[in-house]
Amino acid sequence: SQELEQSPQSLIVQEGKNLTINCTSSKTLYGLYWYKQKYGEGLIFLMMLQKGGEEKSHEKITAKLDEKKQQSSLHITASQPSHAGIYLCGADRYYAGNNRKLIWGLGTSLAVNP
């Protein structure tokens, strides 16, 4: 099973509607990253959250980190067709020997109908 679960897997909304995407970790979250991927393109960094309760915004996109729930949510207000794409969350994982890697969710595909 995935260490990072994203929900929903896909979402279709009408332009102007609000929406929320969740990223839930099976382990303690130390650093959480949100990226957007347009179809057929690379990933674009949106935001990084490091502390429980932290909230950041980028234009009409807001992300929050809930340390207790081991979850981050990404909220888009008044969605536009330009918001369409795949949203991925990534999280820092630390292993023995001070090793660290970034693990990824499978992504949430968002379509916004005009």
Added chain:
Amino acid sequence: NAGVTQTPKFRVLKTGQSMTLLCAQDMNHEYMYWYRQDPGMGLRLIHYSVGEGTTAKGEVPDGYNVSRLKKQNFLLGLESAAPSQTSVYFCASSYSMVKYEQYFGPGTRLTVT
């Protein structure tokens, strides 16, 4: 400032052929990564480098080799391509491994027939 660039963008190989994917970054980042992205599997780390002249294995290193002869370049090689290596390959770089975002290239779509 081009960021992270990858060449080629597309490639079709026959089983057993070899090829090298080139990644270049102009941000003076120490850390560079190669990922593959497959439906239902997400992004998986193939190899990474913590600096010029160093490389390390990621989650799925088998069948791939890498080299980091110059700080700005990270090469991914397939010595004998297999259909299981059909994927989209992304290169990324970052200032540090801890608590710094990774910057991604546009990807290389590879098909092995």
